[in-house]
Amino acid sequence: MLIFAFLVCDFILALKTKSGIYGQLPSYGERLNHYYSYFTTQTNYLVFVYFVFYLFQKKFKNTKPDFIIRLMVTVYITMTMLVFWLVLVVQGDIVTNMSVYEWISTFILHTIIPIVMILSYIVTAGDTFYKFETHHKTNYWLICLYPTLYLICILIRGYIRHSDHQPELKLLLVQC
Structure with missing residues (x-):
């Protein structure tokens, strides 16, 4: 419930804020996009x-989600954490332009929630054994599907923005 409450607050503040990347966008539709x-x-x-x-x-089935679903969500949120802290933060200009709220939001989105998911995965994954060869043949492509589709969509979106001569958003990578 705390994750949901934070995401709702983050959404509302992203739409209502007048500073940062969202302050540069002219409409609520652009901010939402x-x-x-x-x-x-x-x-x-x-x-x-x-x-x-x-x-x-x-609660209703007395089971937990399939192992591959747990693994997929954990891999995606871990990618978010690692890319942000190991690639984006070292650029330096991201850190200097953040307000206090943006720091808190960034820390929760890129550290707290990923660690909670990783710990949940560690606690709940102990009863399943996957052979690497089997997992690699059947599920590896499924795990890679979402990041690959995201990459394709974001490249197309960037090309369309560039073709429409949209203004450059300097802080675009803050939440990448």
């Missing part, structure tokens, strides 16, 4: 949906 186009946003909402699904499975 940008907010949901980030891999960070999508994977954090995916974690929330996963936990709702997990609670539903546990």
